[in-house]
Amino acid sequence: MALLTINENGLYCKQGDFYIDPWRPVKVALITHGHSDHMRWGMKHYICHQHTVPILRLRLGIEQSVQGVEYGEPFEINGVSVSFHPAGHIIGSSQIRLSYRGEVWVFTGDYKMEPDGVSAPFESLLCDHFISECTFGLPVYRFPRATVLYQAINDWWKSNAQQGYNTVLYGYSLGKAQNILAHLDKSIGDIYLHGAVANVNEALEEVGFHFPGVRMTTDMDRQSMEGAVIVAPPSANNTPWVKKLKPYREGMCSGWMQLRGSRRRRSVDKGFALSDHCDWNQLNIAVEQSGASHVYLTHGYEVNFARWLAERYQVEAAVLKTLYNDEMEEEG
Amino acid sequence: MNFATLFERLDSTTKTSEKVTAITDYLHAADETEKLLTVAVLMGYKPKRPVKTTELRVWAAEITEIPLWLLEESYYVVGDLAETLALLLTADHASDVFKLRAILQDIMMMQTYSPAQQRRAIEAYWKKFGGTSLFLFNKLLTGNFRVGVSRKLVVRALSEYLAMEEAVVEHRVMGKWDPFEESFNTLFHQQLLEEKHFLPYPFFLAYPVDPVFFDGAAIEDWIVEPKLDGIRGQIIVRQGELFVWSRGEDLMTEKFVEFDELKTILPDGTVLDGEIIPWKNGRPLDFQLMQTRIGRKKISRRHLEDVPLVMVCYDILEWKSIDQRDRPLLERRELLEQVLQTYPVENRLKLSEIKTFDSWEAADLFRVEARQQQAEGLMLKRKDSPYEVGRKRGNWWKWKTDPMTVDGVLIYAQSGHGRRANLFTDYTFAVWDGGALVPFAKAYSGLTDKELLQIDQWIKRNTVEKFGPVRSVRPELVFELAFEGISLSSRHKSGIALRFPRILRWREDKPAAEANTKQDLLDLINARHESNS
Numbered sequence: 001m002a003l004l005t006i007n008e009n010g011l012y013c014k015q016g017d018f019y020i021d022p023w024r025p026v027k028v029a030l031i032t033h034g035h036s037d038h039m040r041w042g043m044k045h046y047i048c049h050q051h052t053v054p055i056l057r058l059r060l061g062i063e064q065s066v067q068g069v070e071y072g073e074p075f076e077i078n079g080v081s082v083s084f085h086p087a088g089h090i091i092g093s094s095q096i097r098l099s100y101r102g103e104v105w106v107f108t109g110d111y112k113m114e115p116d117g118v119s120a121p122f123e124s125l126l127c128d129h130f131i132s133e134c135t136f137g138l139p140v141y142r143f144p145r146a147t148v149l150y151q152a153i154n155d156w157w158k159s160n161a162q163q164g165y166n167t168v169l170y171g172y173s174l175g176k177a178q179n180i181l182a183h184l185d186k187s188i189g190d191i192y193l194h195g196a197v198a199n200v201n202e203a204l205e206e207v208g209f210h211f212p213g214v215r216m217t218t219d220m221d222r223q224s225m226e227g228a229v230i231v232a233p234p235s236a237n238n239t240p241w242v243k244k245l246k247p248y249r250e251g252m253c254s255g256w257m258q259l260r261g262s263r264r265r266r267s268v269d270k271g272f273a274l275s276d277h278c279d280w281n282q283l284n285i286a287v288e289q290s291g292a293s294h295v296y297l298t299h300g301y302e303v304n305f306a307r308w309l310a311e312r313y314q315v316e317a318a319v320l321k322t323l324y325n326d327e328m329e330e331e332g
Numbered sequence: 333m334n335f336a337t338l339f340e341r342l343d344s345t346t347k348t349s350e351k352v353t354a355i356t357d358y359l360h361a362a363d364e365t366e367k368l369l370t371v372a373v374l375m376g377y378k379p380k381r382p383v384k385t386t387e388l389r390v391w392a393a394e395i396t397e398i399p400l401w402l403l404e405e406s407y408y409v410v411g412d413l414a415e416t417l418a419l420l421l422t423a424d425h426a427s428d429v430f431k432l433r434a435i436l437q438d439i440m441m442m443q444t445y446s447p448a449q450q451r452r453a454i455e456a457y458w459k460k461f462g463g464t465s466l467f468l469f470n471k472l473l474t475g476n477f478r479v480g481v482s483r484k485l486v487v488r489a490l491s492e493y494l495a496m497e498e499a500v501v502e503h504r505v506m507g508k509w510d511p512f513e514e515s516f517n518t519l520f521h522q523q524l525l526e527e528k529h530f531l532p533y534p535f536f537l538a539y540p541v542d543p544v545f546f547d548g549a550a551i552e553d554w555i556v557e558p559k560l561d562g563i564r565g566q567i568i569v570r571q572g573e574l575f576v577w578s579r580g581e582d583l584m585t586e587k588f589v590e591f592d593e594l595k596t597i598l599p600d601g602t603v604l605d606g607e608i609i610p611w612k613n614g615r616p617l618d619f620q621l622m623q624t625r626i627g628r629k630k631i632s633r634r635h636l637e638d639v640p641l642v643m644v645c646y647d648i649l650e651w652k653s654i655d656q657r658d659r660p661l662l663e664r665r666e667l668l669e670q671v672l673q674t675y676p677v678e679n680r681l682k683l684s685e686i687k688t689f690d691s692w693e694a695a696d697l698f699r700v701e702a703r704q705q706q707a708e709g710l711m712l713k714r715k716d717s718p719y720e721v722g723r724k725r726g727n728w729w730k731w732k733t734d735p736m737t738v739d740g741v742l743i744y745a746q747s748g749h750g751r752r753a754n755l756f757t758d759y760t761f762a763v764w765d766g767g768a769l770v771p772f773a774k775a776y777s778g779l780t781d782k783e784l785l786q787i788d789q790w791i792k793r794n795t796v797e798k799f800g801p802v803r804s805v806r807p808e809l810v811f812e813l814a815f816e817g818i819s820l821s822s823r824h825k826s827g828i829a830l831r832f833p834r835i836l837r838w839r840e841d842k843p844a845a846e847a848n849t850k851q852d853l854l855d856l857i858n859a860r861h862e863s864n865s
Contacts, residue, residue: 139398140406140419258419260343261411261748264480265755265781267346303798304405311399 003098003105006320015100016080020107023323032109033093034174037324049084051092054203087111088122089276090175097125105129113282114146116179130292135277137305141258143279149272150183158188161227166248173197173233175276176253180231181211192216194232299324333361335370336430336465342479355489369432372511374486378475382442383450385413385474391451396420408801414470421458427465439473494520499721502534529570532577533649534721541729546692555715556687556695558707559730560644561619562609569595569602587626590641597675601653606645616706620819646684649719657719702733709733735814739839739847741769742809745791746802756791757784765850769807772826778835810842811835818856828853
């Protein structure tokens with residue numbers, strides 16, 4: 001009998017009687033990471049990596065019952081052995097490995113293999129059944145190396161600063177923002193943070209992470225900002241908030257920026273395909289390295305990627321219909 | 333600077349002024365042999381496509397070792413074949429320098445190659461280019477190049493670079509010219525202007541009238557004409573030859589053979605501006621009829637008999653080889669009337685009718701009913717206005733009748749192209765026919781970006797079935813569509829064809845059951861035909 005199945009509440013382990021990233025209130029929820037489509041409100045008890053705990057308290061409230069765990073330390077729930085392993089997606093993000101009567105299942109949550117210097121790097125796990133996201137599961141998504149992108153971002157900031165422009169970088173406030181902040185070249189100019197980004201940074205300080213940047217406040221003198229970089233969530237694009245930063249140029253950091261159309265639709269000046277998901281090559285490597293005979297695909301181009309895997313690697317590949325956000329540009 | 337670096341600069345700003353600067357910077361820095369080709373490409377010049385795009389897909393799939401179906405699925409998502417191929421084929425090495433002239437010449441040469449030679453030549457380019465250069469090469473290879481730079485913007489940059497008035501530049505770059513035959517010198521040299529006797533003047537175009545216009549304007553100062561539904565054109569007689577240009581700057585002389593005789597009737601150095609419409613038995617015919625005639629490669633005798641064309645003239649731009657455009661409209665109009673009376677042209681050229689109204693309110697009564705007079709509204713032109721260049725506010729306005737509308741149910745969606753790639757923006761709408769929904773129109777435009785995103789999310793959650801790029805969705809959302817014309821058609825499933833359908837608004841207040849019916853549309857067609865007969 002399968003160790004993980006989908007029911008109306010989410011991804012369920014019957015043998016252990018717990019859920020992973022459920023979308024409806026349940027008793028026991030194992031949480032892969034702190035993005036809102038994976039960590040939802042209303043669970044009786046949450047189990048997540050210890051670095052996700054402050055995020056959970058920030059987003060869902062301090063009164064929640066939460067148990068923080070370490071990477072690579074197995075524990076048992078009703079006879080099922082459970083362990084969390086680094087997924088490399090954002091700080092605290094985990095793959096969840098289940099082992100029961102000699103059969104191993106791995107649910108990746110969201111993940112990437114390209115190290116970002118902030119989150120614990122992805123760890124490849126051998127398993128029989130591999131449940132993978134495939135947000136960028138098409139061969140047109142092959143991202144440049146992150147180091148190349150960090151360099152491009154800094155070069156662009158520098159050139160904007162020289163021309164007297166501020167630089168607004170859009171990236172999701174949890175994950176992408178920290179990834180960007182860790183690689184900005186502080187010698188170019190001042191770094192400012194949108195409130196949503198500053199909130200996350202402050203929460204992460206509790207578990208020992210420190211990021212550069214000054215929180216923007218309403219009484220701040222915007223005129224004095226010159227050649228600065230401002231890190232903000234994509235939702236700040238086209239708002240009065242950002243207009244006050246004039247003169248500025250806007251850049252979006254997201255895997256979706258790989259496509260010209262996505263970038264032009266956002267009407268930003270520049271797009272950087274800096275992603276916190278696997279690209280096509282990484283997804284293929286991950287599946288191969290898992291050694292799994294059965295692969296299940298969740299959100300993304302799951303139908304195409306399943307067909308590709310079945311044809312190319314002769315594995316059993318199937319689609320798992322979840323409520324994790326499909327094609328969501330904010331978190332790319 | 334080369335073409336690829338210019339493209340990157342143009343593509344990394346949304347501001348017009350920065351784009352103009354990028355082009356002028358390029359013109360100052362670029363190689364003389366590349367410059368004019370760049371201008372031509374930015375203005376829409378493209379070599380004939382040497383290979384079918386299906387072959388490109390097959391070759392690229394083989395090289396990248398992905399199955400063809402996966403390439404096709406990727407193309408649906410990217411929405412642009414040139415970009416799809418560039419993303420699939422880009423390897424990790426730097427690109428060769430992008431030389432536009434050599435590339436265009438090679439692409440033209442490829443037309444003479446065998447398929448095997450073509451493949452070898454194209455694969456060589458695919459190997460030496462990556463990223464932007466590879467994308468641009470594919471764009472040139474497949475045609476249909478849009479850079480997000482308007483013709484007007486290129487003209488502005490040229491005018492800055494050449495220190496020449498925009499109107500003059502506009503005139504010089506009109507029509508079709510071969511960038512391999514011309515140079516900056518031949519195209520923009522003062523003395524060579526006279527030789528371009530076939531060129532039209534830039535059209536003066538009107539904006540939709542501002543509501544505030546009516547507060548200040550005295551109707552006596554204005555000429556009011558019915559706005560006819562045809563093809564805007566210029567008829568040119570110079571050096572014993574006749575040319576007919578459409579507003580899209582296409583030379584259409586051969587499509588409009590009935591005007592040919594004018595070259596022996598009208599004196600050299602005559603340029604007339606007006607609307608070309610189908611006309612028979614003393615009255616206009618439906619515009620749709622002319623559309624079918626224009627679509628033909630060869631015009632048969634039957635077409636000439638069934639759908640004869642006339643030009644309804646409203647302006648004269650040149651007379652006896654003298655540019656008349658600076659004279660006040662009233663004087664030009666007088667001259668035009670004289671010319672049409674003096675020369676035996678009444679079979680081919682009609683004078684645009686001037687409507688006299690006591691007030692704007694009276695004019696509005698006509699406008700609302702304009703469709704029954706085969707007009708799509710009114711044109712308002714200041715009596716003392718010169719003939720300006722391009723679309724300008726102030727002296728000419730168009731005051732169109734309100735479009736016809738229908739409420740349709742969204743049943744299919746497809747992702748768009750270009751800026752709208754990877755977003756469901758191309759919709760098919762249906763009306764009720766008994767208990768069934770029959771598709772009757774496709775529409776792409778009219779919604780705000782915010783609405784598009786909202787509907788895109790809805791479509792993703794309410795998909796019933798996927799067929800390739802198309803999704804069928806739950807028939808729940810209702811949209812009000814506007815259109816300019818409606819007729820019976822054997823080519824459409826519903827038996828009805830709409831002209832220029834677009835989305836007016838999302839009727840969030842209406843359930844699908846309250847959308848219009850096929851009978852409502854048939855009633856509209858009948859009503860129109862009754863008013864015509």
